[in-house]
Amino acid sequence: xxxxxxxxxxxxxxxxxxxxxxxxxxxxxxxxxxxxxxxxxxxxxxxxxxxxxxxxxxxxxxxxxxxxxxxxxxxxxxxxxxxxxxxxxxxxxxxxxxxxxxxxxxxxxxxxxxxxxxxxxxxxxxxxxxxxxxxxxxxxxxxxxxxxxxxxxxxxxxxxxxxxxxxxxxxxxxxxxxxxxxxxxxxxxxxxxxxxxxxxxxxxxxxxxxxxxxxxxxxxxxxxxxxxxxxxxxxxxxxxxxxxxxxxxxxxxxxxxxxxxxxxxxxxxxxxxxxxxxxxxxxxxxxxxxxxxxxxxxxxxxxxxxxxxxxxxxxxxxxxxxxxxxxxxxxxxxxxxxxxxxxxxxxxxxxxxxxxxxxxxxxxxxxxxxxxxxxxxxxxxxxxxxxxxxxxxxxxxxxxxxxxxxxxxxxxxxxxxxxxxxxxxxxxxxxxxxxxxxxxxxxxxxxxxxxxxxxxxxxxxxxxxxxxxxxxxxxxxxxxxxxxxxxxxxxxxxxxxxxxxxxxxxxxxxxxxxxxxxxxxxxxxxxxxxxxxxxxxxxxxxxxxxxxxxxxxxxxxxxxxxxxxxxxxxxxxxxxxxxxxxxxxxxxxxxxxxxxxxxxxxxxxxxxxxxxxxxxxxxxxxxxxxxxxxxxxxxxxxxxxxxxxxxxxxxxxxxxxxxxx
Numbered sequence: 001x002x003x004x005x006x007x008x009x010x011x012x013x014x015x016x017x018x019x020x021x022x023x024x025x026x027x028x029x030x031x032x033x034x035x036x037x038x039x040x041x042x043x044x045x046x047x048x049x050x051x052x053x054x055x056x057x058x059x060x061x062x063x064x065x066x067x068x069x070x071x072x073x074x075x076x077x078x079x080x081x082x083x084x085x086x087x088x089x090x091x092x093x094x095x096x097x098x099x100x101x102x103x104x105x106x107x108x109x110x111x112x113x114x115x116x117x118x119x120x121x122x123x124x125x126x127x128x129x130x131x132x133x134x135x136x137x138x139x140x141x142x143x144x145x146x147x148x149x150x151x152x153x154x155x156x157x158x159x160x161x162x163x164x165x166x167x168x169x170x171x172x173x174x175x176x177x178x179x180x181x182x183x184x185x186x187x188x189x190x191x192x193x194x195x196x197x198x199x200x201x202x203x204x205x206x207x208x209x210x211x212x213x214x215x216x217x218x219x220x221x222x223x224x225x226x227x228x229x230x231x232x233x234x235x236x237x238x239x240x241x242x243x244x245x246x247x248x249x250x251x252x253x254x255x256x257x258x259x260x261x262x263x264x265x266x267x268x269x270x271x272x273x274x275x276x277x278x279x280x281x282x283x284x285x286x287x288x289x290x291x292x293x294x295x296x297x298x299x300x301x302x303x304x305x306x307x308x309x310x311x312x313x314x315x316x317x318x319x320x321x322x323x324x325x326x327x328x329x330x331x332x333x334x335x336x337x338x339x340x341x342x343x344x345x346x347x348x349x350x351x352x353x354x355x356x357x358x359x360x361x362x363x364x365x366x367x368x369x370x371x372x373x374x375x376x377x378x379x380x381x382x383x384x385x386x387x388x389x390x391x392x393x394x395x396x397x398x399x400x401x402x403x404x405x406x407x408x409x410x411x412x413x414x415x416x417x418x419x420x421x422x423x424x425x426x427x428x429x430x431x432x433x434x435x436x437x438x439x440x441x442x443x444x445x446x447x448x449x450x451x452x453x454x455x456x457x458x459x460x461x462x463x464x465x466x467x468x469x470x471x472x473x474x475x476x477x478x479x480x481x482x483x484x485x486x487x488x489x490x491x492x493x494x495x496x497x498x499x500x501x502x503x504x505x506x507x508x509x510x511x512x513x514x515x516x517x518x519x520x521x522x523x524x525x526x527x528x529x530x531x532x533x534x535x536x537x538x539x540x541x542x543x544x545x546x547x548x549x550x551x552x553x554x555x556x557x558x559x560x561x562x563x564x565x566x567x568x569x570x571x572x573x574x575x576x577x578x579x580x581x582x583x584x585x586x587x588x589x590x591x592x593x594x595x596x597x598x599x600x601x602x603x604x605x606x607x608x609x610x611x612x613x614x615x616x617x618x619x620x621x622x623x624x625x626x627x628x629x630x631x632x633x634x635x636x637x638x639x640x641x642x643x644x645x646x647x648x649x650x651x652x653x654x655x656x657x658x659x660x661x
């Protein structure tokens with residue numbers, strides 16, 4: 001943008017007036033050197049107006065060229081940068097700073113009222129629609145910070161400090177003019193009131209935007225499309241809101257997509273969420289919350305890495321004291337078509353929910369489970385999801401589907417399927433299953449757990465699955481720590497395996513995508529509460545540091561559990577002991593992989609061929625199936641699993657070789 005401005009000359013004023021322009025006071029209109037009055041037509045100026053150079057041409061789809069300039073518009077207290085095109089503003093533009101290279105065509109209203117914070121500080125009433133967990137939103141909010149504000153209400157000073165930080169930040173924006181960033185495009189838009197728009201955003205066909213911030217960047221522009229209505233919002237970089245979405249008091253995170261008539265109020269959507277057709281009300285949508293179908297309602301729940309099937313529904317209202325109930329569905333879970341959960345409830349990580357569940361289940365101590373309805377009762381199948389093809393495919397696809405292109409990643413996301421968080425739960429889950437079996441007796445056919453039933457064979461299989469998954473995780477951590485150079489002695493082995501990070505022992509938590517020891521989260525909370533962390537930027541740096549230290553802290557946790565898991569502490573291990581760990585690890589890995597192959601084979605069964613060979617199934621079904629679906633051994637997932645077995649076998653052999661075996 002040209003920095004220096006000068007007054008209009010008498011000649012320039014005459015040219016402008018001859019081209020249908022007028023001004024309340026021409027002395028308040030300033031221009032850049034190189035200003036060309038012939039690029040202005042039918043424009044009314046009032047208040048303080050600053051105009052740049054109107055050089056350059058916009059190349060539009062279909063080959064149309066439009067030279068920079070302003071026509072058919074009313075500008076009040078507006079600054080306009082260089083190379084800008086503004087045309088057909090049916091109402092007016094007021095109190096806005098428009099940067100270089102902006103393209104505005106056929107809009108109704110663009111106004112800043114000088115009494116807005118542009119959506120920053122808007123309180124979003126997540127989980128409890130009647131209030132109590134409000135999260136004030138801002139442009140660079142991470143899922144982790146929002147988690148503390150919403151879920152740590154038991155730490156009142158912590159929450160007060162965080163809310164104050166956001167309020168101070170919001171107040172800095174109050175009373176300022178709106179801004180349209182460099183390279184933005186706003187076309188065929190209705191009314192835009194008090195919305196700051198970052199660089200290179202694409203705003204096309206929106207109906208109404210009110211009190212918001214669009215944090216677009218050149219590397220990852222935001223797109224807001226046809227018939228969108230949004231009020232009290234933040235759209236982070238890479239977000240796409242389109243096709244009639246209606247958004248009220250929401251944060252839409254980096255690379256998240258809300259479209260196809262999706263509606264949401266008082267909800268948070270963090271990185272890479274994808275929501276279409278359905279509705280969200282008062283949800284805390286952690287990274288990769290996905291709902292794609294009509295008739296699906298997510299309400300008053302906390303989710304992350306969720307796949308909600310068609311017709312998924314929850315209830316937060318039991319018609320007593322109002323919509324006050326909440327639910328938590330831990331990371332990686334799925335709700336099948338027409339599933340239903342009556343809040344309050346808590347679903348363990350990487351679980352599948354099928355059917356209707358009205359007795360407030362809590363399966364958080366038994367992750368990787370199926371929760372299934374049968375004749376009105378809830379049956380729990382522990383650990384069975386560890387052998388599911390879908391679980392492994394999800395874990396692989398999430399990193400590949402990270403659409404974020406901004407150099408500043410707001411959410412700290414750990415994609416690991418097995419971690420101290422999930423493995424710790426499985427260790428506790430085995431204790432729980434043992435206690436259920438001991439209490440009811442070894443001959444029992446069924447075990448009552450809270451409001452659910454666990455069949456005897458499911459209990460024993462679940463315990464077996466958990467054991468193999470624990471062996472897989474612990475052995476993998478040991479092999480990773482072993483490194484790639486030969487171990488010459490037991491002393492060298494122990495030195496190599498010694499923990500290098502002071503934190504990691506004890507309980508771990510999942511802070512909406514970030515795994516961390518509970519002790520470190522407590523320390524961070526204390527630092528916020530006592531003012532050691534005094535700004536939002538300092539807080540985000542701490543989150544990033546915890547995320548970066550994950551693997552070192554993970555090993556500290558593993559080392560602290562070795563004595564109970566294999567009978568010896570790190571200081572007692574010998575090369576023979578580690579060789580046994582490697583052997584045990586390889587057996588668990590290959591067994592679980594073969595279970596995955598067995599599960600995948602079901603997709604190639606005779607039942608799966610139903611409907612193939614449409615007119616002569618007896619003759620044509622097999623050939624039709626093969627031509628559409630291919631053969632089992634050539635399936636990409638099957639080939640991947642087989643290659644995984646080969647790679648892990650080779651890794652195990654290499655590890656044994658390093659130990660001298």
